[in-house]
Structure formats: structure tokens, C-alpha cells
Amino acid sequence: MKIIVPIKQVPETSNVSMDPETGTMIRDGVESIINPLDLYAIEEAVNLKEEHGGEILVISMGPAKAEMAIREAISMGCDDGILLSNKEFAGSDTLATSYALSQAIKKFNPYDLIICGERATDGDTGQVGPGIAAWLDIPFTTYVSNIKEVNENSMIVQRMVETGYEILEIETPCLLTVIKEINYPRLPSMRGKLLAKKKEIKTWGPDDIGAKKDYLGLEGSPTRVVKISKPKVSRGGEILMPKNESELDKAVDGLIEYLQKKEII
Template sequence: MNIVVCIKQVPGTTEVEVDQETGVLKREGVDSKMNPYDLYAVETALRLKEQYNAVIKAVSMGPPQASVIIQEAFMMGVDDGILLTDRKFGGADVLATSYTLAQGLRKMGDFDLIICGKQTTDGDTAQVGPELAEFLDIPHVAYVRRIVEVTQHSIIVEMDMTNTVETVEVLFPCLITVEKEIFQPRLPSFKLKLQTKDKEIAFYGLKDFTDQDELKYGLNGSPTRVLRIFTPESNIDREIWRGNADELAGKMAAKLQACKLV
């Protein structure tokens, strides 16, 4: 069983500047970490590896420094890692990101199952996983909260539909995105850190892809544009009122009317 787990490096802080021209985050010099939701995807892959003797490849897209999260995946038990990195990939929206990942996966070869985290903390769109599956022309299931069974040809999962829980069977090759309730991620192993410290990571750029049309990648391939982005203003002004219930109710009503909230 060949499993691919998609991971992403995201800012480790909310204090991130935004490029006013392109509307993308300025990631240089910012503390980063593996996307928290992707830890659940990695753990899901590792559980399947332990149970079905699977081989796991971690794939990420980002600048060269994003290789540190692949090394972290090695320390958790992932077997191989690929980083899709090229300046032409910079500034990609969800569509261009999904297309780039799809091209990278086609370059990697055959797989049975792709596992993604539900979403990323820097975008929160939850769209990349399903869009990746569409570009690869494979079935997918989102919001998976439990793996019921794995057969030779399919995987049976429970997906959280907010008001209902549905159980579905999907044939390989396929893609799933997992909820954080699925498993508790393990900590990186110091023993594996020593064993994998010299483990090589494969780097793919645009020149390695079958489709080398630059208009499909990065900002060029992104149909969405951020017109304006800003840090919300914080207001810590406060008033303390004293009085009986009738007086306080009157003051509250007057304040809400003054603020045009009622």
C-alpha cells in the first residue's frame, strides 16, 4: 500500500506581514511550523503503515526552508519526502496550489491513498484536498473522522457532515481529508531523528513537470486576487457602570442606541 500525505509549512505566529501589491503573506524570516491539521494526516498514515505495512511519502510545496517539516515527518516515521519548490510557484492560490501538487504527484508515480489535513491555518479554505483529487481525476472524501476498514481495493470511512455521520466506501486510488478527532498525533522520535538526520529529500521544480506552462502556476495561475487585507483594529476601551438594575438597563439601552446596534 502506497500512501502520500500532503503537508504544509505555515507561520507559527499571527504577526505576519502582507505584501500590499500581491496580497500574499511575507513568510521570510517568520517562525514556521507544520500545519497543525497535517499532523493528524501524518498520524493517520502512520497508523495505516503499522497495520497494513504501507510505505508513506510526504509531499509539500514551498520554499527550500519548508524541508524542515519533511524532516519532522521523518522523525514521526514517514519513509520518503518530496518538496515542490520553485520561485514560479510563489503566490499560488488554492487552484494553482492544487494543480502544482497534482503535477508533483504525477511525477512521483503510483499511489493508493492520499491523505490531507482538513485545512490549513493560514488559509482555512479546506479546498486544496478536494481540488487536488479533481485534478488527478480520483474519488475523494472530505471531513473523515474515522477509518472503519481497509480492503485490498478500497477504504471505508466515516465522514462528519455536521448534522449527520455518513459511512462510505471509496475505491483506490483515492484521497481523503481528515478531521482532528481521527487520531492523536505522536511526538517526533529522537531515535528517528538520529536515524534520519542525513535522509535525502527529493526536490522537484517546474522543469521536472510534464506541464511546464508557467501561466498555470504561482500568481500567474491564480484566478483569485486579494484586493485588500488588513489587521483588525483592537479596541480595549471599557466603561464601568454602577447602579440598580433599572438604571443599568437604561444605560445599556442608551449605549446600544448610540452605537447604532439597535
């Protein structure tokens, strides 16, 4: 199987701090990591390779340092990596990003499968995966929680929706976005880390992928971020600290009154 895994490098958002004046993120000292939800895509690709043989190509678009994310993916078991990095790509929204990635993926035709994380934890859109599939005109599905069968020209997958799970048969080549439930991502092995360190990661620009320039970067991006603001942090709620049993009883009565006032009961 030839599998392609598009990944994104994101800021470690769990301890992100915001500038209260400007409402922007303080990037100093913020570590860059592989989008945590991409780890499930990488792991699934490696599992499939271990079971069916084949090779895995990791592809990412971002600044030069995004090479680190590609090396980390290689240390987990991916074979090769390509970084799309050029000032012409800067400022891309999901339309331009999915276009650039799809152009690069075309260079690796024929492939069997593209696996993406459900969404990136910074932008949180989940639009790039389906976008790539639409540009490539290949079948796709989202929220995949299990790959049940891999056949000659199709796969059977399980997709999580609000009320349960769909079982789908999808023709290959196809694109899947996967969710956390699908596996437990492994840690990089020592051998993997050594391989990743030595690997040459190619950096490609617009000409390498035959991209139309007006489809790239800020120019090729229909959406504009016009304002960043800080969400209301505190709701200023009533916080009770009962000191004894009767105060606790009152606090619970207060909760029941609250539920009644809000017409929840």
C-alpha cells in the same frame, strides 16, 4: 499501502502579531511549523502503515526552508519526502498549488491513498485537498473522522458533517481530508529524528513534474489578493466589573436586558 501526504509549512499563528500601520503580519521571529492540522494526516498515514505495511511519501510546496517540515514528518514515521520549490511556483493560489502537487503525485503512480489535513491554518481555505483529487480524477471525501476499514479496492470511512456522521465506502486510490477527531499525533521519536536528519530530500521544479508553466505560480492563479486589512479588533463592548453581590446581580440583569434587546429571549 502506498500513501502520499501533502503538507504545508505555515507561520506559528498563535502568537502572530500584526503591523497596525500596514495590516500585514510581522514575520520577524515568527516560527515556521508544520500546519497543525496536517499532523493528523501524517499520524493517520503512519497508523495505516503500521497496521498494513507500506510506505509514506510526504510532499510539500514552498520555500527552501519548507524542507524542515518534511524532515519533521519523516521523524514522525514517514519514509520519504519531496519538496516542490522554485520561483515559478511562487504566488500560487489553490488552483495552481493543487495543480503542481497533483503533477508531482502523478510521478508516484500507482499509489493507494492521499491523506491531507482539513485545511492550513494560515490560508484556511481547505481547497487544496479536493483540488488535488479533481486534477487526478480520483474519488475524494472531506472531514474524515475515522477510517473504519481498509479493503482490497475500497475503504470505509466516517465523515463529520453539521448534523452527524456519514459512513462512506470509497474506491481506492482516493484522497481523504481528515479532521482532528481522527487521532492523537505522536511526537517524533529519537530514532525518527536521526533518520530524518540523514534523509536526502529532493527538490523538484516545474520540469521535474512535467508541469505546464502557465498553470503555475502567479500566472496560473486566477485569484488576486488586492487588499489586506486589519479586522476591527475591539467591539468596544460594555465590560462590567461587579465588586459585590448586588453589583453582580445588576450585571446579570444587564445581560438579560441585552438578550431581550437583541431579541434572543
